[in-house]
Amino acid sequence: MVSWGALITGSSKSGSSFQSLQLFERMTLEGLQPDEVAFSCAVKACSRNDLLKDGMLMYNMIVKNSFDSNVVVANSLIDMFSKAGCLNEAQKVFTTVHVGNVVSWNAMITGHVQHGNGLRAVELFEEMQQKGVPPDKATYGCILRAFSSLGMLEEEYLVHSSFIQSGLISDTILANTLVDVYSKFGRLDDAYKVFNDMPFRDVVSWSAVVGGYAHHGNNHKAFELFERMKREHIEVD
């Protein structure tokens, strides 16, 4: 038998979040009790498109059914509220899972960065470590964005050095983030150095570095890189 959770997940991957929610609704109308996986999928569906109203209803159902103590369900809610800018709601859910896990922290940090509170994001970054939750790649990506939003270039350099120390610099997504962040600071030389040292470059790496030169008026360099991009083999997923 195929579970409803799997159906909802499948539909949200190949189809619309709207379809996922319809499936979820059908499931409950048929008197079936959604499990924690169905709830997390349904919440994720609500985090797209402006479906926060549905998300609030979902939150109520989740609390009623005591699924809010499930860390993955809670993390989906935190992410949904964070992205929508409802950081008080996000914090409320976060509190119910106590320390949660690294994803809980990352979702909170992302929310603050995206809604103009980079300082709070940095505080959370420090707090999680005090509470014994080690940051992961996603955390570092968020924190690069936080420092960027705060205009803290020196801190970017420090995080960058730590990536070189730890080997995280070979992560394509983090390196791409660094390229973009340095570009936005106008540090095209630093951006290019990160780009040039990357073991694997994807289309995002190229776009970020070309975009940096173009945005800062170095059209010649941008064009040159663009030509090189066409010449070299680029792996696109």
Added chain:
RNA sequence: CCGACUCUGACCCUA
């Protein structure tokens, strides 16, 4: 046991 959560460029949208 299986299915669920968080990080990257441009475009688009908004302003």
